[in-house]
Amino acid sequence: MDSLVSVTEEARRRLGEARSVAVLTGAGISADSGVPTFRGPEGLWRSFRPEELATPEAFLRDPNLVWEWYDWRRGKVAACRPNPAHDAIVRLESRVPRFSLLTQNVDGLHREAGSQNVIELHGNIWKVRCTNCHEVGDNRDVPIQVPPHCETCGGLLRPHIVWFGESLDPDDIRAAFEAAESCEVFLVVGTSGIVQPAASFVSTAKRAGAFVIEANLDPTPNTWIVDVHLSGRAAEVLPSLID
Ligand code: BV8
Ligand code: ZN
Secondary structure (H helix, E strand, O other), rough: HHHHHHHHHHHHHHHHHOEEEEEEEOOOHHHOOOOOOOOOOHHHHOOOHHHHHHHHHHHOOOHOOOOOOHHHHHHHHOOOOOHHHHHHHHHHHHHHOOOEEEEEOOOHHHHHHOOEEEOOOOOEEEEEEEEEOOOEEEEEOOOOOOEEEOOOOOOOEEEEEEOOOOOOHHHHHHHHHHHHOOEEEEEEEEOOOOOOOOOOOHHHHHHHHOOEEEEEOOOOOOOOOOOEEEEEEEHHHHHHHHH
């Protein structure tokens, strides 16, 4: 018990003193808001096959099926609000001179909570992109008309989301690696650490000398390389770590 208290204190102290912090979040931080995670016993991938739904090939094959899945998820996310973990990250950003938030989540809850310097690595479920003219726009319709079409050119719209086999925005990747390489403390919250390239930011930060803190319900492939693993729900662990 003593050692658990002291590692938590060490994590708190490091975070309190750091002048540059990068945070990487995954589905686990939004689980406490009611957004389903991807993997794990109740994860989305238990009921759906990602290769049938979250790939460009799937969309080419059956855009309606893919849109129906996203429409269902948009309905779920629309009913969710940021939780105390999202709020704690907003407070962290307000006191740290150099701060970056890298999120794999597409639910938009970090921005809704008030986070400013956010990189949405995998896109945003409330954005659509035209497959013809490539214009990106906001769309908050719940339900959305399936399939939706571009108001400018009539082309088929797709979710503005990075699917498996697609490249992330090069500017986002550059900024994310820069943040991981230059921060004093790297905080990784609620991600299984499986999906690349996001998963590799953790080892990048560690190699570059950052103090790495992981907050997760369970151990992950990252747990053995981090300095401190804090076990528990993000909505409980983060406020007590940050405040
Ligand atoms: C790319 C759709 C270049 C969006 C998603 C081998 C080596 C390297 C790369 C690869 C490889 N094999 C394949 C690849 C490439 C692939 C990849 O990484 N595959 C993995 C599965 C092996 N990556 C890509 O394709 C990426 N692009 O590499 O480009 C390229 C180009 C062409 C060809 C090849 C390469 C693109 C990645 C696309 C990601 N898009 N989905 C959507 O509709 O949402 S991924 C999906 O997983 C989500 O987007 C999500 O963001 C992401 C990560 O998941 P997590 O957020 O970690 O969520 P998960 O459910 O897994 O875990 C939840 C965690 O929270 C758990 O640890 C749990 O314990 C914890 N938890 C739960 N509750 C709580 C909690 N913790 C705290 N509190 C709680 N309450
Ligand atoms: Zn268009």
